[in-house]
Amino acid sequence: MTRYATLAAILSQRIEQGLYPTGQRLPSVRTLSQEHGVSISTVQQAYRLLEESQLVEARPKSGYFVRGVRTLAELPAVTRPVQRPVDISQWEQVLELIRTKPREDLVQLGRGMPDISExxxxxxxxxxxxxxxxxxxxxxxxxxxxxxxxxxxxxxxxxxxxxxxxxxxxxxxxxxxxxxxxxxxxxxxxxxxxxxxxxxxxxxxxxxxxxxxxxxxxxxxxxxxxxxxxxxxxxxxxxxxxxxxxxxxxxxxxxxxxxxxxxxxxxxxxxxxxxxxxxxxxxxxxxxxxxxxxxxxxxxxxxxxxxxxxxxxxxxxxxxxxxxxxxxxxxxxxxxxxxxxxxxxxxxxxxxxxxxxxxxYLQHLRRMRTRYQQNRDLMTGWIMKYFPPGTRVSQPRGGFMLWIELDDEFDTLRLNRYLERQGVQIAVGSIFSASGKYRNCLRINYAPKLTSEIEQAVRRVGETIQSLLLAPVAGIESALAQRG
Amino acid sequence: MTRYATLAAILSQRIEQGLYPTGQRLPSVRTLSQEHGVSISTVQQAYRLLEESQLVEARPKSGYFVRGVRTLAELPAVTRPVQRPVDISQWEQVLELIRTKPREDLVQLGRGMPDISExxxxxxxxxxxxxxxxxxxxxxxxxxxxxxxxxxxxxxxxxxxxxxxxxxxxxxxxxxxxxxxxxxxxxxxxxxxxxxxxxxxxxxxxxxxxxxxxxxxxxxxxxxxxxxxxxxxxxxxxxxxxxxxxxxxxxxxxxxxxxxxxxxxxxxxxxxxxxxxxxxxxxxxxxxxxxxxxxxxxxxxxxxxxxxxxxxxxxxxxxxxxxxxxxxxxxxxxxxxxxxxxxxxxxxxxxxxxxxxxxxYLQHLRRMRTRYQQNRDLMTGWIMKYFPPGTRVSQPRGGFMLWIELDDEFDTLRLNRYLERQGVQIAVGSIFSASGKYRNCLRINYAPKLTSEIEQAVRRVGETIQSLLLAPVAGIESALAQRG
The missing domain is CATH 3.40.640.10 (Type I PLP-dependent aspartate aminotransferase-like (Major domain))
Known part of the structure; x- marks a missing residue:
């Protein structure tokens, strides 16, 4: 690893560990140069790296600050799966997910597909x-x-x-x-x-x-x-x-x-x-x-x-x-x-x-890293806007997937059946468990360009969840039919 | 299936079953047309197909004849493997075969590679x-x-x-x-x-x-x-x-x-x-x-x-x-x-x-069918020429592999070790058996253009077999070293 990368890694770890909390001014370039025995330009390169990875922002004439991570949503709870060896089921649901071919009238939020249009x-x-x-x-x-x-x-x-x-x-x-x-x-x-x-x-x-x-x-x-x-x-x-x-x-x-x-x-x-x-x-x-x-x-x-x-x-x-x-x-x-x-x-x-x-390859990674991070923030905002209060959302530090946890009693398998008719596909939580846990969770992909069409799809998911939470079981069909 | 293809299939089956032996004149176009209630041109198309697949040859003004299959070599015997369920071994030998990368100084007769140069x-x-x-x-x-x-x-x-x-x-x-x-x-x-x-x-x-x-x-x-x-x-x-x-x-x-x-x-x-x-x-x-x-x-x-x-x-x-x-x-x-x-x-x-x-695709198949069949005859000829008398050779009716059976006591694993130094690779027979049978057999690929370089490689295989059959065990090393 080069010197500046090593220094960036050290700083990034300190931020991660909360030694420098959000919004705090970071040590000056001169201080770090003396502290670590490296050149001024090495420190500057390290800070540039940290800016690129959005951990740090430069404020003109003030120095470098820990970037505010907007804590938009509460995190999902620590998981509590069945702690004994089990045989795995859920193949039918997985098959349903992976068999779906891309088509015009379906917004696929469920699959693990990266953006390939850059x-x-x-x-x-x-x-x-x-x-x-x-x-x-x-x-x-x-x-x-x-x-x-x-x-x-x-x-x-x-x-x-x-x-x-x-x-x-x-x-x-x-x-x-x-x-x-x-x-x-x-x-x-x-x-x-x-x-x-x-x-x-x-x-x-x-x-x-x-x-x-x-x-x-x-x-x-x-x-x-x-x-x-x-x-x-x-x-x-x-x-x-x-x-x-x-x-x-x-x-x-x-x-x-x-x-x-x-x-x-x-x-x-x-x-x-x-x-x-x-x-x-x-x-x-x-x-x-x-x-x-x-x-x-x-x-x-x-x-x-x-x-x-x-x-x-x-x-x-x-x-x-x-x-x-x-x-x-x-x-x-x-x-x-x-x-x-x-x-x-x-x-x-x-x-x-x-x-x-x-x-x-490295050039492409640089671009995707920034793109996906921006998308994460945008998608998290949409979830907060359209999903019921109390929805818990993961805070991914890489990749392009959000894990969303709903009310304990909520059933995303049922949600999925309603969404299908509305042209939206999600990944239901239960396929991520061997024992059928996480029925109240879903996974959403935020890799693609987040167009207004996708925003509308997320809105539909949120509204359907709200309807299912509110409407008495018998009334749902008609409530959703009217919306359709 | 079209009419002429059906007719061709019937005739090809009769030839296969020996109803029309090698060299015999086949029914005339007119006879077949009447017998099968099809047009003259359908019969002619059927015969053209059979000519293409080399089962039949047209002799000017005489009609169509069953093509002579030159029986160059005796066939391998009906196999007698161990008739109980066994666990399979021989992975090391297979790995050796498939790990070899194409290289200039090695004639690879062992692998199942088609000719891709057409x-x-x-x-x-x-x-x-x-x-x-x-x-x-x-x-x-x-x-x-x-x-x-x-x-x-x-x-x-x-x-x-x-x-x-x-x-x-x-x-x-x-x-x-x-x-x-x-x-x-x-x-x-x-x-x-x-x-x-x-x-x-x-x-x-x-x-x-x-x-x-x-x-x-x-x-x-x-x-x-x-x-x-x-x-x-x-x-x-x-x-x-x-x-x-x-x-x-x-x-x-x-x-x-x-x-x-x-x-x-x-x-x-x-x-x-x-x-x-x-x-x-x-x-x-x-x-x-x-x-x-x-x-x-x-x-x-x-x-x-x-x-x-x-x-x-x-x-x-x-x-x-x-x-x-x-x-x-x-x-x-x-x-x-x-x-x-x-x-x-x-x-x-x-x-x-x-x-x-x-x-x-069908055009490519037509070409390869003819090419491989010609190569089979050529390669069989080389085997008969360079291998010891009594060598048994398969008569493939498709594909591009010859199966060669040597004297019962012969060990192709040992042969293989000598051949490696001479830049020739074969597939040893034992990898085709779960129980380590066929040590006296080998498989040779005749897909590529059969150049004189390949003929020389086949000759080297034949000569090495002869040396191993004749030389007393202790003397082999030096006998082969001289040849080297």
Whole structure:
């Protein structure tokens, strides 16, 4: 890490820990330069970084101040899932969500789709089309089962930003993060095994456990700091857990970034109980802070962490390019990859390698980081405006998902049925739980350009919730029919 | 099927069954026209088809004759695998084979790679590059989890040629045939279950069984007619078999096409014992006969056949586009696909749909059918010339693989170690067996342009075999070193 990045990281951590509260003036450039023994320009560069990641604002002639985070809504409560291993259900609801094709008359707020309309993606589209013009045959061949070396080298370079020193030889390219997670799980667990997960947990992960015949043990999770280490430790003492599967950075759906100290403690726990960690970092590169947060993998000294990620959230999901750094489980993962897909399509690998090599990837990340952060604030404002009072909303520190918690008794499955007729799609909370919890929650995607059409869709969701809360069950149909 | 195609199929079957032996004059155009109540031009078109598929030759002023098939080599024996369920090993040898990257100093005769250098593939490369020039964003999105509708429609149309009436809704696009087979197996079997397979059997299938914790029961197989129905019936009576997995068309590695009557009998057997059939048809479109052979799926009337295929052998493996027609298991397969890869890359799907829609696919098949058939004869000739007397060689009726059986005591694993130093790669026979059989066999790929460089490689393989057969064990090293 460069000097200014290190300094920025230190300051950002202090802000995060509340040492410099919102609105407070930060130390002057001169003070920091003396304190840390670095040049004036290093401090200025560090502050520029912090401005970019919207943690700090410069006020002319006054210096740098901690940016006010508008606390718009109350946070969701710490989750309290069933704390025993369960078999996963909810496949029908997931299928309904993923089977829906984009169509004109439907506002899709439910899926995990990034915005792919920014001009910073253009060089990628160009790279994908490159081959045709030059009659390049490389992309018709299988490449090495581990994936195109050029791409693995670029990923290895990017991983340095998350504190990981991983060589290209230790990486396996996969068909999206789905294959990374699936191969990782099959490498370390058998059917019937118990896997501890953060809760709520990405529905794809849940369904993978279901499909592989494994049981999920959902661990209580804090919407700011992530999986409860205390509850996890108890679970590890009580059950023969084989792996811990979690998303510590820009968690889906809660949006938190687990503090570094907790990441280290989690690793120590895993070592003490000798279990593997499957770390889903698919949103890690679009954390709103810069430099991006470290992974648990970056602390791993005995190869027990399987780091899984992809370009589906940072670039585009249709490319289906992910990767896994499986540590000591490399050979098992290769076997699982071989039997799952043989290898991964060559052309998108070549195109992405090209895109990163020319610096376009980091440029695109910079843009998306700002865009998504702005969208988060705008969408949170809409939720506060249109949803019933008392609605709790997550405060994501990366990614593009809001987790919304409604009144305990509210049923978003029922909400969803009414919304369908009104051309709005959401992700219902229950698919994020193995045991059908979170029926009173929903997840909303704020990645796209937030047009007035989307605002109207959010308004419709809010109004439908209000109607369902107020109207007696029998009267709802007609109340909603009138609105229709 | 058109009238002339139906007539061609009837004649081709009669030739196949030996009713018209090699060299015999076939009925005149006029006779057939009267006999089948079709027009003269229909018969002429039928004969043109049979000429194209090299079953028949026209002799000026004499009529049509059954083409002489040069029986160059003795066929391998009917296989006699261990007839009890076994756990699969041989992963290390498979890994060695698939990890090898194409390189200048290595002649790769071992892998299942088609020839991708024919000009009939050019429109596909163009279609793949199309997007970049037009800034088309479709390929960056996920499509429906079942795959791009346009491609599924084209595949449904192609499937008619194998006698299958399957709608686009009943198809799922997969990441290569690997994912089709893997998802299919996981849809119908659990870990620990027994799956009956033809033997020898594609190593990818074997490794999939291994990876999924299933047991293989290898059934004796005839190099001309395929899996022994008698042995299979005994096995079904004796063991709790859950599925039959086989490649009845252009079998890999043996090259046979199972006769239609046997396909029907196999289906009846499966129905009687209520087991699923997983049918690998990945080489079916490059059978040397036209129209192409029917699938078992085409007889399926209760949805128990899961038909798996891909464009990896007909077009190019680096595209990673396959499909499955899972019959009654559609929803289970969708779940397995979702957890395995989420969905399949969009761009290659769009490009292939475009390629088929414009008629390029069938044109490419026509070319490859002729090319591979010519290569088969040439390669068989080289084997006969350079390999020891008594070598048995398969007579493939499609695809691009030769199966070669050497002296019972011969060890191709040992051969392989010597060949590596000489820059030649083969596929050793033992990876095609769950129980380590076929150590005296090897598989050779004859897809590429058969240059003198390849002939020299085949010669080196033959000579190394001869040395290993003749030289006393201790003397081999030096004998080979001198040759080196």
């Amino acid at each position: 001009p910073t993606l253009k060089p990628l589209i160009k790279a994908l089309g490159h081959m045709g013009r030059h009659g390049d045959l490389r992309s018709l061949y299988y490449d090495n089962i581990q994936g195109v070396m050029g791409l693995r080298e670029q990923i290895a370079r990017l991983l340095l930003d998350s504190g990981c020193q991983i060589s290209a030889d230790q990486l396996v390219i996969t068909t999206g993060c789905h294959e990374a997670l699936s191969a990782g799980l099959r490498a370390v667990c058998q059917p019937g095994d118990i896997v501890a997960v953060d809760s709520p947990c990405f529905h794809g992960t849940m369904q993978t456990l279901k499909g592989l015949g494994m049981k999920a043990l959902e661990v209580p999770t804090d919407p700011l700091t992530g999986i409860s280490l205390e509850a996890l430790e108890m679970a590890l003492d009580q059950w023969p857990i084989k792996a811990i599967l979690l998303t510590p950075n820009c968690n889906n759906p809660l949006g938190y970034i687990m503090p570094e100290a907790r990441k280290q403690r989690l690793l120590t726990l895993a070592q003490r109980h000798d279990v593997a960690i499957i770390e889903d970092d698919v949103y890690g590169d679009i954390a709103y802070q810069y430099p991006r947060p470290r992974t648990i993998k970056s602390f791993d000294d005995d190869g027990r962490v399987l780091l899984c990620s992809s370009f589906s959230k940072t670039l585009a999901p249709g490319l289906r390019i992910g990767w896994i750094a499986p540590g000591r489980y490399l050979e098992r993962v290769l076997h699982m990859k071989y039997i799952g897909t043989g290898s991964t399509a060559t052309q998108p690998q070549l195109a992405i390698a090209d895109f990163i090599r020319h610096g376009h | 000009p009939t593939l050019k429109p596909l490369i163009k279609a793949l590059g199309h997007m970049g020039r037009h800034g088309d964003l479709r390929s960056l999105y996920y499509d429906n989890i079942q795959g791009v509708m346009g491609l599924r429609e084209q595949i449904a149309r192609l499937l008619l040629d194998s006698g299958c009436q399957i709608s686009a809704d009943q198809l799922v696009i997969t990441t290569g045939c690997h994912e089709a087979l893997s998802a299919g197996l996981r849809a119908v079997c659990q870990p620990g279950d027994i799956v009956a397979v033809d033997s020898p059997c594609f190593h990818g299938t074997m490794q999939t069984l291994k990876g999924l914790g299933m047991k293989a029961l290898e059934v004796p197989t005839d190099p001309l007619t395929g899996i022994s129905l008698e042995a299979l019936e005994m096995a079904l009576d004796q063991w709790p078999i859950k599925a039959i997995l086989l490649t009845p068309n252009c079998n890999n590695p043996l090259g046979y096409i199972m006769p239609e009557a046997r396909k029907q009998r196999l289906l009846t057997l499966a129905q009687r014992h209520d087991v699923a059939i997983i049918e690998d048809d990945v080489y079916g479109d490059i059978a040397y006969q036209y129209p192409r052979p029917r699938t078992i799926k085409s007889f399926d009337d209760d949805g128990r056949v899961l038909l798996c295929s891909s464009f990896s052998k007909t077009l190019a493996p680096g595209l990673r586009i396959g499909w499955i027609a899972p019959g009654r298991y559609l929803e289970r397969v969708l779940h397995m696909k979702y957890i395995g890869t989420g969905s399949t890359a969009t761009q290659p799907q769009l490009a292939i749909a475009d390629f088929i829609r414009h008629g390029h």
